[in-house]
Amino acid sequence: MRQIDHWIGGAEVASTSGRRTPVFNPATGLIQAEVGMASNEDVDTAVAVAGDAFGDWRSTSLSARSEIMFAFRHLVEAHTDDLASLVTAEHGKVHSDAVGEVTRGLENVEFACGIPNLLKGGFSEQVSTGIDVHSIRQPLGVVAGVTPFNFPVMVPLWMLANAIACGNTFILKPSEKDPSAALLLGELLAKAGLPAGVFNVVQGDKVAVDGLLDHPDVRAVSFVGSTPVARSIYSRGTANGKRVQALGGAKNHMLVLPDADVDLAADAAVSAAYGSAGERCMAVSVVVAVGAVADPLVDAIASRLPKLIIGPGNEADSEMGPLITAEHRDRVAGYVGGAGSQGATVVVDGREQHFDSPTCEGGFFLGVSLLDHVAPGMAAYDEEIFGPVLSVARVDTYDEGLRLINANPYGNGTAIFTRDGGAARQFQFDVEVGMVGVNVPVPVPVAYYSFGGWKESLFGDAHMYGPAGIDFYTRTKVVTSRWPDPATSAIDLGFPRTR
Numbered sequence: 033m034r035q036i037d038h039w040i041g042g043a044e045v046a047s048t049s050g051r052r053t054p055v056f057n058p059a060t061g062l063i064q065a066e067v068g069m070a071s072n073e074d075v076d077t078a079v080a081v082a083g084d085a086f087g088d089w090r091s092t093s094l095s096a097r098s099e100i101m102f103a104f105r106h107l108v109e110a111h112t113d114d115l116a117s118l119v120t121a122e123h124g125k126v127h128s129d130a131v132g133e134v135t136r137g138l139e140n141v142e143f144a145c146g147i148p149n150l151l152k153g154g155f156s157e158q159v160s161t162g163i164d165v166h167s168i169r170q171p172l173g174v175v176a177g178v179t180p181f182n183f184p185v186m187v188p189l190w191m192l193a194n195a196i197a198c199g200n201t202f203i204l205k206p207s208e209k210d211p212s213a214a215l216l217l218g219e220l221l222a223k224a225g226l227p228a229g230v231f232n233v234v235q236g237d238k239v240a241v242d243g244l245l246d247h248p249d250v251r252a253v254s255f256v257g258s259t260p261v262a263r264s265i266y267s268r269g270t271a272n273g274k275r276v277q278a279l280g281g282a283k284n285h286m287l288v289l290p291d292a293d294v295d296l297a298a299d300a301a302v303s304a305a306y307g308s309a310g311e312r313c314m315a316v317s318v319v320v321a322v323g324a325v326a327d328p329l330v331d332a333i334a335s336r337l338p339k340l341i342i343g344p345g346n347e348a349d350s351e352m353g354p355l356i357t358a359e360h361r362d363r364v365a366g367y368v369g370g371a372g373s374q375g376a377t378v379v380v381d382g383r384e385q386h387f388d389s390p391t392c393e394g395g396f397f398l399g400v401s402l403l404d405h406v407a408p409g410m411a412a413y414d415e416e417i418f419g420p421v422l423s424v425a426r427v428d429t430y431d432e433g434l435r436l437i438n439a440n441p442y443g444n445g446t447a448i449f450t451r452d453g454g455a456a457r458q459f460q461f462d463v464e465v466g467m468v469g470v471n472v473p474v475p476v477p478v479a480y481y482s483f484g485g486w487k488e489s490l491f492g493d494a495h496m497y498g499p500a501g502i503d504f505y506t507r508t509k510v511v512t513s514r515w516p517d518p519a520t521s522a523i524d525l526g527f528p529r530t531r
Contacts, residue, residue, distance in 0.1 A: 034065040036211050038074060038235055039218035041081045042228030047235065048073050053208055058124035058354040059344035061394035067211045070236035075243035078232045082174045082201035083249050085229030090171050090199040092227075094148040097197055101145045103224035108138050108189075111220060115185050115213055120345035122210035123184060124353040124396070125308045127345055130185075137189030139479035140497050144193035150502050151198065160530045163514040169506040171199030172251040172275070176244045178265065180257045181207035181356055182311045188217060190483070191254045194501035196221075196230060203232045203250070205240050209356055245269045252504065254496065255279065256313070258416070259442070259488050266491035277494035277504055279313070281416040282444030282485065285437045286316045286473055287459065289430065289450040290325045296471070297325075297449040298332035304447075304473035305422035306340065306400050309355050310364075313489075314445045314467070314474045318406065318413065318423045320433045326426045330379060330404050333422070337380050337400050343389040350389075354396040355419060361396045364419030368401045371412045377404040382420060408439070416442070430455065438464045443486030447473050466490065 036055065038045045047068025055065040070078075108115070116130035123130070144150075155166040177191035188204055195202045206214040214233045221231045234240050244250050245268045252275035255265045259280035269276035286304070288297045297319075304316035321329050343350035355361040365383050372378050378401070385399025398420060406413045406423035413423060427433040437446055447469035448459045456470045466485040469475030477483055477498065484495030494504045 033063070036065050036067040036215065036235065038068070038070065038078065039215050039231075039233035040078050041232070042218075042222050044215065045074075045077075047071065049239075053237070055122055055209065055211065056357065056396075057121055058356055059346070059391065059395045061358065061396060064121065065212070067208050067235050069208070070234045070240040070243070072239065072243050074236070075234055075240055075247065078203050078234045079174055079244075079247050079249050081229045082203055082232055085227060086171075086173055086201045089201055089227060089230050092199070094151060097199070098145055098147050100225045101141060101147065101193065101197055104221055104226070105138065105141045105145060107220040107224055108134065108141060111216065115216060117346075118213045118216060119184055119210065120353070122212055123181060123356060125311075125345050126350045126353050127348075129308050130345070133183055133186045136476070137183075137186035140189045141193045143479040143498065144197035147197040151506070153508075159512075160528075162516060163512060165510060165512050167508055167510045169198070169502070170509055171506060173200060174203065174250050175200045175252040175254070175505060176203040176205065176250050177254045178205045178241055178244070178257070179207065181209040182308065182313070183256075184210045184213040185217070187256050188214060190256075190497040190501070192217070192231060194497060195254075195505045196226070198502060198505040200505055201230045201232075203234055203244065205234050205236060205244060208235060208237055211235050241265070242268070245274070246272060248272075250274060252276070254504070256496070262491050263488075270492070275494070275504065276492055277496055278491040279484065279496060280489050280491060281418075281442060282313045282315075282489050283317050283413075283416055283440055283442040284314060284445045284447075285318045285320050285440065286447045286449065287320045287430075287433045287437065288322060288325055288329055289448070289452065289455060290323045291451045292325060292449040293451070294325065294328050294332050297329060298336060300447075300449065300471075300473040301329075301333055301422060302336050302340075306352055306420045309352050309398070310420040311356065311418055312474070314476055316422065316447070316473050317417065318425055320425050320427055320436060322427055322430060322433050326424070330402070330424055333424075334379050334402055337402060340400060342385070342387055342392070342397060342399060344391050344395065347389065347391070352400070352420065355398055356396065358396050360419070361398050364417055364421060365398055367412045367415070367417050367419075367421055368403070371403050371406070371410065374410040374412070376406045376410055376412060376423070378402075379404050408436070434459070434462055438462075441488045444489035445469070445475055445485065447471075447475060466495075
């Protein structure tokens, strides 16, 4: 049985806890490896190693850090298939989707390559007679990232690229469900020339997370995951005096107006709802159909679903793979099973789908489902399903659709499909959601903007990656200086003035 352990000080290190948990291949249902769960001692070791490495790393020139980031960028690109294959084997998403994940993560490394420009401060001359003021950005120290199972490459790159480029040392706690990609990232960073101890991986569960949140030498924690866990991490981390950025769950709505191109909207809805088996925080969960567009849109979506090819992610024809665990598959199926009794119409029931590939037997597969006439108060609407289930809510007007979206407790992503530029502009002005797409169903910002939702999709005010990432991983120091003529020195107990 393959053993997966920590990456501390530039090398693999075995867990001291004696606890191990299985890593499944979701396409077969078989255990393919075991990962060691960190003890508190393992966390302490990783933090100590990162702390020892911080002094030299923060003193490393910006040009040298940039050079390492450029080298890392080339190595990630060269090993895209290797990283994607690990994602497919342990998460289950199809290979092309995993390649896309690596590519979007790579954008964040490319952004961090510009760190000399990103860390520029400001300077003001002669703010008072003989006095100048300038600001500088400095790293925090040891920082940590806790990342989810659904993007085991992209989300770590959201965090580590900026954190390390800014001069921090970084500890990654990946999901125990798909832990291998984190170790390959560690190897690539070492090959790029990153000094040992600057990047570390601690495998584990709640013990590891709590250890990082409570450790006095960890200055900041980044998190992406479900809303209940995000809330807990934000509360515990900030109570311990840390900076915390905690991105939570989502219930993303796609508003379709009567003038929209129905085929375009249907293609977008299917792509955004069922890609990666719906295990995306930016997946479209609810299509809000306005007026007369509802019937033709539901028909168009339903007609596309039998054509989707569901199978193991390493098979070239597969368009959607399995879910991450058997328990999660059964939970998602439960929403479909209970929808009818709560008043929804089950247009397509994924539980009834039969898979052509014999290799699906034993895997955590579930077919795609489409629910119509879904409304608040139903479990399928109120809760984050995080699986291949698309709900359709019907409204009579744009205003009613907008109220529905704004009343939802989540505010991660949303989209509007229309040919009316005025309506689209009004929507982006009115909607209370952090990321908005106009005829774009999954509006994940490019790396030189920042990612973050509103309401219960984000705890705290720190968005992730891009300019917000630079702000999060640095603190500003303002220096006021003068070089006086000793002949003008005098005692003055008054408050300093700038005039």
